[in-house]
Amino acid sequence: MNLTQERILKVEAVVLEHHEWGEADRLLSLFTREHGRLRAVAKGVRRIRSRKAGHLEPFTRVALVLARGRDLWIVTQAETLEANLALHGDLEGIGYASYVVELLERLTYEEGPNPDLYRLLVETLRHLDENLDPPALILRYFELHLLDLAGFRPELKECVTCRRPIQPEDQYFSSALGGVLCPTCGKLEPSARPVSMNALRYLRHLQRSTYAEARRARPAPTVAGEMERLLQDYLSYILETRLNSPEFLRQVRQPLNPANHLPPTSSSESPL
CATH class of the missing domain: 2.40.50.140 (Nucleic acid-binding proteins)
Structure with missing residues (x-):
């Protein structure tokens, strides 16, 4: 039209x-x-x-x-x-929703229908409002699927340099190259940073899953923090700037609220 x-x-x-x-x-x-x-x-x-x-x-x-x-x-x-309405009830709720909105605005252009992205936005705000799942899970799922819909899907299955399938071991990630690197290639790439096997497994799970499936993810707080830092660095590279709302969130979450992280489970309970 x-x-x-x-x-x-x-x-x-x-x-x-x-x-x-x-x-x-x-x-x-x-x-x-x-x-x-x-x-x-x-x-x-x-x-x-x-x-x-x-x-x-x-x-x-x-x-x-x-x-x-x-x-x-x-x-x-x-x-x-x-x-x-619950999103307006406290500073954290406002911060999470503001982050979603800011990221959407930075990665989209005015006019042009995108029903899948609209659905992702509506469902993400609904999940944050219902507060049934930890915000960390909701936001990581939103980031990965927004990147996919915006054309910036990170490669998490195979090395972006040698194209060999990723093995179950610690790897590297390069924002500049747009994905994961195997240990051999990662050591030779100046822009690469280490990424643990567990963080990569959960990122891959969120990337390929529906939200109902993604809710099963239970990364330890240290792994959740690693996932957040990796995606923030990747988003900052794509946008060529740091976002404003994550800093606001860091300020209102001091001291850190344990409810923002998912409890760890044993490897046998992992959905990956």
Whole structure:
């Protein structure tokens, strides 16, 4: 669909963020199921009597009617489909959801439908809101599948240099080369960093699994931390900058909350 020819749009969307616009309006960043990322203005939404305000908070899934304005879409109707209220209940919830939103915005472009990515966003925010699984698992799953959908899937099955299948032993990972290296090639690659066998096994499990299957993962806290650092370095290399929300999360999680990590299990219980 050519949006330049459309005057009215009916969309389902997640509100990513908003900014004050004029005296009483807000500029919304939306990720829609039908058209990908869009920007729209919610007129008068900052007034006390506005009926739309409660429907247009960040991380909310909404049904919208948009009308073509001079430069931007204008929200004419809004209905909440999924409020995700728990995400606004504390700083950690806001931090996790903000990280998801920031990463999505950095790896996507405005306009262009991507229903699989929309579904991943909706389900990730829902998992964070329900708080049934540790945030570490939810975020690693989101990162790996977002990278896949955005065209930056890291190679985790075979050495990116010699193309030999990865063996069950400690390996190396290179953000510059986009994947794992065997011990022989890794020692010769200046950009490579060591990665443990356990961290790589869990990363591969999350990458290839549905979320229902991924929930079985139970890495020890040290392994979970290694996975997080590896993916943060890879994302920073792709984006050519550090993200803002991880630093915010590190600050609000001090001292570290053990609930953010999955409890370890014996190797016999591993799904890998």
